[in-house]
Amino acid sequence: MKTNMFVKTHWKVLKHDFLYKFFRLRLDLVVFIIMKQVVPHNKRKFNQIFVVKREKADWRKAFKREWKELLSRVLNNDLYLTDINNWFCGCPSFLTSHFLICKHLIQQKGIVDTLFFDMVYRHHQYPFINTTSSQIIDFERSNSHNLQTALIFEVAEDENLQVCKKIYERLISTTEKVLDILKDQQDKGNFKWVKSVEKNFQPIEKMLTEITVYKRRRTMVRTFKDSSHNTLFFN
Structure with a gap:
């Protein structure tokens, strides 16, 4: 529902x-x-x-505000099946509440401290609201597992970053060496050599042209089709 x-x-x-x-x-x-x-x-x-x-999760502030509002309401003489251990109430307000709370459950629960609202967790399975200590321990274990998983992903991202840095260093070093060779052959007037290796630089010239046009664009790129492998992830 x-x-x-x-x-x-x-x-x-x-x-x-x-x-x-x-x-x-x-x-x-x-x-x-x-x-x-x-x-x-x-x-x-x-x-x-x-x-x-x-x-904090966005719902906690609204949950606390609604909890305090229901705590101040006056109970009528209607009798409903209310169970705070399983967190269930037979009143219509419980079934229509966004957080599945009502004044009968809250006032039977009694006054709670401010830490209570940081310990409440919502679930996708019944009971949807649970504040027992065992549930909090299970969440802490799950939180620890999530932290370990996040650390594993961070290590993988760091390794990927190191690989990318090595690629950048290798390409920059190769380009600088090729530039030194080109300048040296130009100073020696070796024009036959430059004509024979000119075709090797055509992909680089194509990449430079596509990136230049991409940087001068006036419209936003719509899809992958508007980009080539030279400009797809260019920032």
Whole structure:
């Protein structure tokens, strides 16, 4: 019953925050933006909330505000089946609540401290709200596992970065040596040699031309089709 709103929210963020510059864009560009912008953005937010813990989830503030509002309401004489251990109540407000809370559960739970709102976790399976100590321990273990997984990815990214640095160093060194050879042969007036090796520089000249045109463009690139292998990931 609640699944469709998460899908709508996902597409709303995708269209309003990342695809607002485009109109009727191709599918390959959508996949490219999701992989290069949306996924890194969500990964950074996940690390800030669960790994580094510098931020709090957006729903916690609204949950705390609604909790305090329901705590101040007056109970009527209606009797409902209320169980705070399994976090269930038979009142209609519980079933229609965004956080599955109601005044009967909250007032039976009693007054809680400020740390309680940092210890509450939401689940995709019942019970959807759980504050037991065992659940918090399981989450901490899961959090530790996520941290180890994040460290593994960071090590892989560092290794990939080192490989790219070595490639840059090798290409720069080769280009500088070739430039020295060209200047030396030019000073010696060796024109027969330069005519025989001119074809070796045609791919480099093509790359330079495509990058120059790409940097001077006035319109945004629409899809992969608008780019070549020389300009696809050029920044």
